[in-house]
Amino acid sequence: MKRQEMLERVRDRRAPWDVLVIGGGATGVGIAVDAAARGYSVLLVEQSDFGKGTSSRSTKLVHGGVRYLQQGNVPLVMEALRERGHLLQNAPHLVRDLAFVVPNYLWWEAPFYGIGMRVYDLLAGRHGFARSRVLTSEEVLERIPTLEREGLRGGVLYHDGQFDDSRLLIALARTAAGKGACLINYAPVVRLRKDDGGYLNGAVFRDLESGQEHEVAARSVINATGAFCDGVRRLDEPGAAAMIAPSQGVHVVLHKRFLGGDTAIMVPRTRDARVMFAIPWHGHTVVGTTDTPVAEVALEPRPLPEEIDFILETASGYLSERPTRCDILSTFAGIRPLVKAGDAGNTSALSREHTIQISRSGLLTIAGGKWTTYRRMAEDAVNHAAMLAGLEERPCVTRELRVHGYHASAAQFGALAAYGEDALALLGLIEACPDLAVVLDPALEVRAAQVVWAARHEMARTVDDVLARRTRALALDARAALQMAPAVARLMATELGRGEAWQRQQLTEFAAIAEGYLPA
Numbered sequence: 001m002k003r004q005e006m007l008e009r010v011r012d013r014r015a016p017w018d019v020l021v022i023g024g025g026a027t028g029v030g031i032a033v034d035a036a037a038r039g040y041s042v043l044l045v046e047q048s049d050f051g052k053g054t055s056s057r058s059t060k061l062v063h064g065g066v067r068y069l070q071q072g073n074v075p076l077v078m079e080a081l082r083e084r085g086h087l088l089q090n091a092p093h094l095v096r097d098l099a100f101v102v103p104n105y106l107w108w109e110a111p112f113y114g115i116g117m118r119v120y121d122l123l124a125g126r127h128g129f130a131r132s133r134v135l136t137s138e139e140v141l142e143r144i145p146t147l148e149r150e151g152l153r154g155g156v157l158y159h160d161g162q163f164d165d166s167r168l169l170i171a172l173a174r175t176a177a178g179k180g181a182c183l184i185n186y187a188p189v190v191r192l193r194k195d196d197g198g199y200l201n202g203a204v205f206r207d208l209e210s211g212q213e214h215e216v217a218a219r220s221v222i223n224a225t226g227a228f229c230d231g232v233r234r235l236d237e238p239g240a241a242a243m244i245a246p247s248q249g250v251h252v253v254l255h256k257r258f259l260g261g262d263t264a265i266m267v268p269r270t271r272d273a274r275v276m277f278a279i280p281w282h283g284h285t286v287v288g289t290t291d292t293p294v295a296e297v298a299l300e301p302r303p304l305p306e307e308i309d310f311i312l313e314t315a316s317g318y319l320s321e322r323p324t325r326c327d328i329l330s331t332f333a334g335i336r337p338l339v340k341a342g343d344a345g346n347t348s349a350l351s352r353e354h355t356i357q358i359s360r361s362g363l364l365t366i367a368g369g370k371w372t373t374y375r376r377m378a379e380d381a382v383n384h385a386a387m388l389a390g391l392e393e394r395p396c397v398t399r400e401l402r403v404h405g406y407h408a409s410a411a412q413f414g415a416l417a418a419y420g421e422d423a424l425a426l427l428g429l430i431e432a433c434p435d436l437a438v439v440l441d442p443a444l445e446v447r448a449a450q451v452v453w454a455a456r457h458e459m460a461r462t463v464d465d466v467l468a469r470r471t472r473a474l475a476l477d478a479r480a481a482l483q484m485a486p487a488v489a490r491l492m493a494t495e496l497g498r499g500e501a502w503q504r505q506q507l508t509e510f511a512a513i514a515e516g517y518l519p520a
């Protein structure tokens with residue numbers, strides 16, 4: 001993926017694109033994969049970096065959603081479990097089976113959650129992961145030695161999927177590009193274009209690097225901008241009522257010793273009647289999340305002090321070593337694109353199913369849903385768009401489409417596992433240029449070669465793109481990411497042909513972003 005080549009394709013194109021996708025998160029990139037794989041011509045534009053929005057800020061679970069089972073939303077759970085199975089099959093380098101324990105401190109919890117998790121297994125049907133079972137307290141402590149021992153009666157073991165969200169997103173962007181889609185980051189849509197009859201026939205986006213505007217013609221326009229979708233809907237209908245009730249979710253990242261193993265904890269009922277997870281991820285412990293209605297949708301939402309306190313307090317109820325603010329290596333927030341249902345006072349009760357809305361001028365907005373169901377959402381959106389635009393009918397082919405980098409045993413690549421097949425090329429890069437083997441900070445295993453790779457092949461344009469989404473340094477350890485930033489800026493400047501001033505500006509901008517990942 002080369003940004004300049006993508007822009008040239010836009011400039012050279014005379015015919016309208018079959019599908020113009022606005023938004024480069026899981027939903028938009030999923031749509032680009034689906035539409036391009038069906039053989040439609042596709043242009044996707046993203047206002048910032050791919051995954052800068054919610055799609056790099058999830059809990060990293062590919063799951064049916066035990067909470068939705070608690071709410072009795074069986075169809076959503078079944079669909080998500082089916083998608084979990086497809087994703088494991090199509091992207092084994094990015095998704096893995098993870099064991100979870102629901103610790104039991106009350107007599108009724110083992111039978112109650114034991115039966116619940118058995119139902120979860122059954123709903124997964126042939127797409128199931130390993131089976132759930134009830135554990136003794138000794139077995140629980142064997143898996144999670146750091147768990148609070150006092151009053152522990154046992155636990156319920158179940159399995160779900162875990163993934164690296166922004167790495168999957170980049171792999172999907174490359175899958176779409178491989179199928180012929182044109183994808184451009186740092187390219188916000190600033191206006192929509194309509195014909196004399198008032199029907200949408202394209203858009204104008206701005207290239208943030210050159211400041212130039214590009215007008216593009218399209219047979220269908222899909223608004224896949226997640227929590228931002230009302231902004232794009234208002235480019236179409238200035239007075240459109242809000243569709244999204246934004247809700248913020250925060251995670252806290254701690255040292256791996258807080259879990260002490262490779263099993264996650266699922267807290268089935270927090271003080272605010274939700275679930276919370278403590279999961280092992282890239283050698284760290286990620287704890288979250290919260291559900292706080294917010295008024296503004298920001299690209300860099302900031303965790304609120306009370307959200308951090310709530311996470312630490314909940315974790316302290318289950319862990320023998322109580323985490324404090326000083327233990328936090330990073331904290332990140334994401335905004336759920338929940339579709340409004342009347343009074344949005346309690347966003348945790350709003351549906352996680354997706355919604356498709358078509359405006360009078362033909363703007364197709366898709367919002368809601370989950371990362372886990374991105375493929376199904378894309379299929380639905382492309383079916384609707386093709387019908388709306390009168391495109392030749394072509395079936396969806398993504399159910400068995402391998403994601404870029406597909407590798408059945410990528411774990412052998414260690415810290416490079418998430419690159420799948422590309423890990424071999426990265427190792428080749430290191431062999432050709434041994435300087436690129438250098439680890440940029442002892443706290444995290446990020447090598448110089450990954451920075452070069454990100455700039456050359458993954459359309460990384462800024463230090464933040466590399467440290468937040470091509471690698472996961474910022475989310476794992478914000479101080480270590482700040483330490484690495486100068487080396488990253490230097491490597492990128494060489495790759496992208498930038499000078500000293502660019503490097504200085506990048507460091508200033510990255511320091512401002514990273515500040516939001518360190519608790520106040």
Ligand SMILES: Cc1cc2nc3c(=O)[nH]c(=O)nc-3n(C[C@H](O)[C@H](O)[C@H](O)COP(=O)(O)OP(=O)(O)OC[C@H]3O[C@@H](n4cnc5c(N)ncnc54)[C@H](O)[C@@H]3O)c2cc1C
Binds near residue numbers: 048
């Ligand atoms: C805290 C939290 C935890 C979660 N955990 C999980 C989980 O474990 N598993 C799971 O399955 N799901 C999870 N989810 C849900 C999942 O992350 C989201 O449903 C999904 O990422 C939404 O993707 P999206 O593409 O719709 O939105 P986004 O990722 O926000 O993408 C929309 C994109 O549109 C771009 N954009 C906006 N305006 C414009 C414009 N004018 N022009 C061009 N581009 C524009 C934005 O920059 C953004 O990148 C979680 C969500 C949150 C908030």
